[in-house]
Amino acid sequence: MLSPALITTAIAAAVFTIPQTASAAPVTYQSESATISQGVVESNHTGFTGSGFVNFDNVTGSYVEYTVNAAAAGSHSLVFRYANGTTANRPLDITVNGTPTVSGLGFPGTGAWTNWQSVTAQVNLVAGTNRIRTTATTSNGGPNADSVTVDVAGTEPPPGPGDTPVAKNGQLKVCGTKLCNERGQVVQLRGMSTHGIQWYSQCVKTASLDALANDWKADILRVAMYIQEGGYETNPRRFTDMVHGYIEEATKRGMYVLVDWHQLTPGDPNYNTSRAKTFFTEIAQRHKDKKNIIYDIANEPNNVSWANVKRYAEEMIPVIRAQDPDSVVFVGTHGWSTFGISDGQSETSVFNNPINATNFMYTFHFYAASHKDNYLNALSRIADRVPVFVTEFGTQTSSGDGGNDFAMSQRYIDLMKQKQIGWTNWNFSDDSRSGAVFKSGTCAGSNFTGTGPLKPAGVWVRERILNR
Template sequence: MVSRRAPIIAAVATAAMLALGTAVVPLLPATAVSTVAPADDTGSTTPQSAAAPQATPVAANGQLRVCGVRLCNQQGTQIQLRGMSTHGTQWYSQCVTNASLDTLANDWGADVVRISTYVQEGGYETNPQRFTALVNEYIDKLTARGVYAIVDWHMLDPGDPNFNLQRAKTFFTAIAQRNNGNNNIIYEVANEPNGVSWQTIKGYHEQIIPVIRAQDPDAVILLGTRAWSSLGVSDGANESEVVNNPVNASNVMYTFHFYAASHGQEYLDALSRAADRIPVFITEFGTQNYAGEGANDFNMSQRYLNLAASKKISWVNWNFSDDHRSGAVLTEGSCASGSFGTGNLKEAGRWIRDQIRAGA
């Protein structure tokens, strides 16, 4: 996400109802004895009369894997995840709480949350122990709710992921070692590489993947693509550089980011072609411009999400915070007050919530 930095170029910066053979609504853990009503305007929920419990996303799907060019559950069924990304946790950890995650899991029906750990900009490099612990805390909270967790290594500036190679090795070793018994973790190893070639990015991926595999051999790993994870489009290239020179690893997917008000038909076409040739996961998108600001383009956003639905491309929206930008789904002050209900949503928030709930 182009956040708290000057715009550079059309930086393509971004899950969560499941598209199963039969729809599954991710509400309460399978052991629960009651359903939960949608959140009211304060974000609170009220128990309803007892009803048959419905499986959480993780209970229904288990350990995910890549099958061909799609994401599949443990039964081999192709699925689509839909959900939200946090903002940078160095700024907005107050937006990731038990109450907010209950809202995402129970009211929105999100089945995946992306934990956005910035490396620079006051993030991981300033206190590795603190940010590693924070990721583990959020993983535990999501695991308790039966929701998938994307561990996002949010490198952005410098754009060469190799600048943070040793930090990444330390971070992913610690996270994977501590959580290798979980079946709900997905690793995203480079948010938005930029300013370097695909060959350079590919070399980074091929050094990081074995670090994770040594601790967690079965997890899906998401790989950033060139030019702010635009499959190279923002640098005048296209998906062919990845299609013709893929990373030498299995059980991996390639990331694509779009911002609908900035990224039009050329980007949509590249995504469509790529999804027929390589496994793709939209780990970040917005309905605004590439800086996550300005007016919402819901028409173009819908075209992207229609394509994603037709090809079972999982997606995560940027972002679940109360930042002042239009791309943050909550109104300012919501997180401090602990209010996450529909009355606290901006226009984009209401639209995204509807999109996620529609997959139920």
């Protein structure tokens, strides 16, 4: 997807949550009731819960220590609710019962001190009482801390755990030319892609993700992290932490999450190999035990030969496998992930020189108002020969704007259903263009359910996700 005009938006932040009683249900602990060192309880910024929040007071070493209860020993999610009205990350070190557990958990700017967001960390707790200390590591102190919520970690959300996509299918794998669940049954995942998280992080929050999982019944969330265009290269720590948070949010809801290394310009993925190795090593190491993570190492290679894309893929896949040997890896193809069709070539360049790896899939992109029968027919041929997943498509032109061609789009949907090709639609935002599913201004609010907040493309794609 071509880069949109730069839009300043609040970057997704974090939520502090703490359990109060020994219960399997999530429990929230208020920061103002915790043990506080070198910080102060305040209430001068609206939007907090409870009776106030904790200001770390711009002091290195200031901390908030929560005393929480766990019903049973094991892995738990800590969801921190916070605000950070600056543009600087305000990281915190997390210790559990005196043991350093998470180093430098990022709390990036939220756009305003009244804009409360959340970030998640995963830790091991003992049964009964636990002490969770969050300590500021810079002279800026920490963010304003509202609360922390403690929940038992897992791939399913508390309500109806057996009904989520991950609960039903478990660890995915590639079998032949198809994507299969842990029992070897073919699955077709359907879901949405975020817009670039540097522009539209405000559209990926609790209410919208709840709607995607529960109202839309989506199987998968694609997290589009641009590398250039104001993305990862500008602040690797911030964007890596954002992706960590989105992975945890998808996990809580029992959705699969596709971590999209959204390289676009330059189009040769080898330009960013060093960055990609750093990013994917950390992501895979932290989330290797999850069953719901998929890695996409190259969004839309363009103006580059297939041989160079293949070389990059064969260098990157082992980097992920060293940390996470089981998860599926996606690889974009040349010609903006069209197997070279957009370059006037054919898919045979990939067929004749395949990537030397296992448990991976190639990706294909299309925009129905621009990409007609030659693309549709190519996708059909490709699906018969190699594993393929449509990680991005739109009902409009390739600009992500213009009129919707729903008739052509339906032909693609029918083909993908017939061939059991998974897909994620572009995009889950309120961008002004027709490809964004939400009406402009929707993401500033909290209503994301039903068809009321949706543009025509949003109504259409929601129906295609719902109607199995």
